[in-house]
Amino acid sequence: MPQTPAGPSAPQKCAQQWAALAEHREKLGDLHLRELFAADPQRGSRYTLQVGDLYLDYSKHLVTDETLELLRSLAEAADVAGLRDAMFRGEKINVTEDRAVLHTALRAPRGAVIEVDGVNVVPEVHAVLDKMAGFADRVRSGAWTGHTGKRIRNIVNIGIGGSDLGPAMAYEALRSYTQRDLTVRFVSNVDGADLHEAVRDLDAAETLFIVASKTFTTIETITNATSARDWLLGRLGAGQEAVAKHFVALSTNAEGVADFGIDVENMFEFWDWVGGRYSYDSAIGLSLMIAIGPDRFQEMLDGFRLVDEHFRTAPLEQNVPFLLGLLGLWYGQFFDAQAHAVLPYSHYLSKFTAYLQQLDMESNGKSVQRDGNPVGWTTGPVVWGTPGTNGQHAYYQLLHQGTKTIPADLIGFAKPVGDLAPGLVAQHDLLMANLFAQAQAFAFGKTADEVRAEGVAEFQVPHRTFRGNHPTTMVLAEELTPSVLGQLVALYEHKVFVQGAIWNIDSFDQWGVELGKVLAKKIEPVLLTGEGGDHLDSSSATLVAKYRALRGR
Ligand code: F6P
Numbered sequence: 001m002p003q004t005p006a007g008p009s010a011p012q013k014c015a016q017q018w019a020a021l022a023e024h025r026e027k028l029g030d031l032h033l034r035e036l037f038a039a040d041p042q043r044g045s046r047y048t049l050q051v052g053d054l055y056l057d058y059s060k061h062l063v064t065d066e067t068l069e070l071l072r073s074l075a076e077a078a079d080v081a082g083l084r085d086a087m088f089r090g091e092k093i094n095v096t097e098d099r100a101v102l103h104t105a106l107r108a109p110r111g112a113v114i115e116v117d118g119v120n121v122v123p124e125v126h127a128v129l130d131k132m133a134g135f136a137d138r139v140r141s142g143a144w145t146g147h148t149g150k151r152i153r154n155i156v157n158i159g160i161g162g163s164d165l166g167p168a169m170a171y172e173a174l175r176s177y178t179q180r181d182l183t184v185r186f187v188s189n190v191d192g193a194d195l196h197e198a199v200r201d202l203d204a205a206e207t208l209f210i211v212a213s214k215t216f217t218t219i220e221t222i223t224n225a226t227s228a229r230d231w232l233l234g235r236l237g238a239g240q241e242a243v244a245k246h247f248v249a250l251s252t253n254a255e256g257v258a259d260f261g262i263d264v265e266n267m268f269e270f271w272d273w274v275g276g277r278y279s280y281d282s283a284i285g286l287s288l289m290i291a292i293g294p295d296r297f298q299e300m301l302d303g304f305r306l307v308d309e310h311f312r313t314a315p316l317e318q319n320v321p322f323l324l325g326l327l328g329l330w331y332g333q334f335f336d337a338q339a340h341a342v343l344p345y346s347h348y349l350s351k352f353t354a355y356l357q358q359l360d361m362e363s364n365g366k367s368v369q370r371d372g373n374p375v376g377w378t379t380g381p382v383v384w385g386t387p388g389t390n391g392q393h394a395y396y397q398l399l400h401q402g403t404k405t406i407p408a409d410l411i412g413f414a415k416p417v418g419d420l421a422p423g424l425v426a427q428h429d430l431l432m433a434n435l436f437a438q439a440q441a442f443a444f445g446k447t448a449d450e451v452r453a454e455g456v457a458e459f460q461v462p463h464r465t466f467r468g469n470h471p472t473t474m475v476l477a478e479e480l481t482p483s484v485l486g487q488l489v490a491l492y493e494h495k496v497f498v499q500g501a502i503w504n505i506d507s508f509d510q511w512g513v514e515l516g517k518v519l520a521k522k523i524e525p526v527l528l529t530g531e532g533g534d535h536l537d538s539s540s541a542t543l544v545a546k547y548r549a550l551r552g553r
Contacts, residue, residue: 007376011504014077025334051320052306057474060443071326080501094508103278107301133294147242148205154183157287159212164188166280169355176418178291190220204235216256250283303486311494325498340381341408343388345435353385366505407471415479442470
């Protein structure tokens, strides 16, 4: 079965450069990283770049100077820079939704001018940031009280997808910067267990719900928010009037917010030109801002902006998002790599890869071009991963000795953050030793001769041999600060952009999530009543009947 619908075998604009890369790939054959390093003693320092606080080592990639040149020509022919500039200018590059794509405006400085339909959006961005800061300060200081007059100690963000993953990831990442006497939780799953576990030990009088939904129509979020409101009013024994002190909304849909019963005064706005998965530095980040404070939030935005500027202005040879995008494409197209692992060596980044899954896979999991014609090439990879050391004792076996090519990003920090006890600080060298060791093992492996030299019995030699040649990028920074987090996220946002531009897909729509939503709406009443299931296929009809029987219906 074809992996992609039939289409031309390369994007039209850059077909020639694509063919040149295919030919180059043929020529490289089984070239090993061991050979590349042996041929160039400077490789480990030469194939590096710095953007802001991020040091990038891409020497352990299966590329030569020629490969990099060919990849850059591909980006040039595809006019990635042209699309990038159109994005920064506020042009409607999300063609299927006819929308501008301006998450970069969310971190623009106060005086900047970025227009959408002739209106400068920067003042609105800062007005919302100011309103968020005022609110965050009141919650943090205890000036904002609940219905009974008690100060707020618990924040529960209710949202899903981009309205959950970003703030949840960043809250974990920056936990050591948070106001520790605030409890911050995130509810996303429509499984009632999620909300139940999030609120069961909370005092309703001290709890603030932040309902985060761009559209304010997402069924999971509205369902959870409704249940949260019932829980709150039930616990307080209060009427609707208590909602104003315990619910705020983050949305583009003022009408929907008002219909739900939240005072639009307590709504923090954003705009249709902010994609859900690009939104956590908008009002969607309110829970994070409450947790870390407005100043730290601003530092994070500054980090984003630093990489935006780099992406916009750095020459191709030094442009890190271009490089990362092109390297990913190199393996996807010419090594048949279907997956990409992101392996942070930081406990605080435990949700980082889950966040990137939406960013990358919802953006680039597409199989038609911008004009609707099918692609004839593979597009976005399966992005996965967990913090590195845990992975080492789980799935790294497959990475080292399995049959697949899975390029990986390894992320580490020189200094531990937080108020760790001295003994725990000392553990950091061990963590980092693991990081560097894995990168080494992935690249160079261990030959059969090396294994034999250790006196290993011959029958075990093939089992204990490591082929190596697994490409990795190492990203190293001094410390995981708010700014560094912003820099990292922006790096991936723009990497995804570069790839989508070359694949000629619309990275900013997400029609693929719609069908399931529509079908679920049709199935739900059948589960309840058993009626109206005539449209169901035989498998679904049998499953529904089984479910109803198990529920005793
Ligand atoms: O279903 C996918 C999606 O539309 C995401 O793109 C989005 O981040 C998420 O749902 C949540 O949407 P909303 O913020 O409108 O509730």
